[in-house]
Amino acid sequence: MQTTLKSSISFSGTGLHSGRRVQVTVHPASAEYGIWFRRTDLEGARALIPARWDAVVPCRLCTKLANARAEVATVEHLMAALAGCGIHNALIEIDGPELPVMDGSAQPFVEGFLSRGLRRLAAPARVLRILEPVEVIDGDARASLSPADTLEIEFEIDFADGAIGHQRKALNMANGSFVRELCDSRTFCRSADVDAMRANGLALGGTLRNAVVVDGERVLSPGGLRHADEPVRHKMLDALGDLALAGAPILGRYRGERAGHALTNRLLRAVFARPGAFRLETCSPAMADRLPGAGLAAADLRAVA
Template identity: 65%
Template sequence: MQNTLKSPAVFTGLGLHSGEAVRMVVHPAPVDTGVWFRRADLSGSDALIPARWDAVVQSKLCTLVANPAGASVSTIEHIMAALAGMAIHNALIEIDGPEVPILDGSSEPFVQKFLEIGLVRQDAPVRAIRVLKAVEVRDGDAVARLEPSENLEIDFRIDFAEAGIGRQEKHLSMANGAFVRELCDSRTFCLQADVDRMRANGLALGGTLENAVVFEDGEVLSPGGLRHNDEPVRHKMLDALGDLSLAGGPILGRYTGIRAGHAMTNRLLRALFADPTAYRFVDVGGTTERKLPGMGVHRGDLPIRH
């Protein structure tokens, strides 16, 4: 069955790229609402923006959605991953600026708050997207692919020249609490040289060593080091879940990302929905429902750090 929050969840912080202070409130929503953003600093219906694959517009280094009136919200991938990973299907996200707060650079602060508030089970089945055949997009060495599977699986591979990252790969079934246990606390990452370049171009103005893992010459500059030895690839999987959730429902399929990013995952969803023979919407229940991300999650699933 579908879920929403028991009560509103409030978050405040800075936008990663804008550096602007923002207040965001995730409100409960009725069945079959899906996820929408509402710009509290704008008025009327022009302030509503769907969190959906066909509302994504080209953006550097993050996922951005916009409506036909030009209202937009950026860096939505971490909150979307938290909603998907917690099986929150219906929510209205009110935000008083153009960018979601970065918080600690992961989805964990969102997950913690959602677990604290709790969920309401709603009287309607979850509508999932079953992948019927393989769909793939490429860009040079980068690949993003979806293929049939009984539940959502994510397989990701990265390869960086930076010695502190190097080659990493990981595969996870996202059934039950896997996202919360394995991925939610993995932070966004970059190289110090990238930070310098982004700031020179007016980006990453809200970035700090406290909300990103920064690498330089094989060293981790962020205090406390890594939360996982393979934190970068785990974060790429987190991003992928957030971007895949823009499909409009949980995906029953295996996602493979090789050096893929936000734009490629969105291209993949566009390719999937462009081929009516590649997918089918299904109402799920029973054993299939129990395999969906977030079903049966509890506070004990949160990672323990020492």
């Protein structure tokens, strides 16, 4: 069945790129509502923005959604938390143009959602089943979706900095795997890139407390890494959030190699441009048991020091 939150929950913090303080409230919503953002600092219909692949607009280093007059940026961590917790319907009110970065991961959102609990709705959930392989390539970066009976995510990265290096990880996302394995992994960057990003109006709210910053072999952020392979885990987190913009849980195998937000969105556009590549199905009980939030419990949340 479709789900929503049992009650509303609010989060506040600073936008990673804008540096602006912002408050977000995630409200329960009815069946078939889907996920929508509403800018509370704007009026009328222009304030509503769908959390959907075809509302994504070009943006460096994050995922931005927009309508004709409004936008909301850095939605990927919140979208990953919604997808990873199995939440299908929600209205997200926000009083600015960018989501708060929190600690750089999706864990604060997951903690909030689990504290409220989920409510089942009187409508069957639907899944997007991948029927044939689809791949997009940009230089040495590539992303693909191929048929599978669950959502599987595999990612590979390769950085010159020894603190990151070459990392590869694959996970079946069923039954709370996202919450146990990925949700606490933080966004990361190279120290050498920070000044360039800020010169271009990016990362204005970034600190060593809400991002993993590396310099060669060193991790500059206090406490070091939460996982030895935290960077690739975060890329998988991002991928789940970007795939959630498909509008339904995906049954398929995603593989990313040096891929980013823009390439994953290009992949979704390529899938939807090929009607034979996918099928929207009513979710059977057996399918429901294989979705990311199935059987999730608060105990699945990893403790982070």
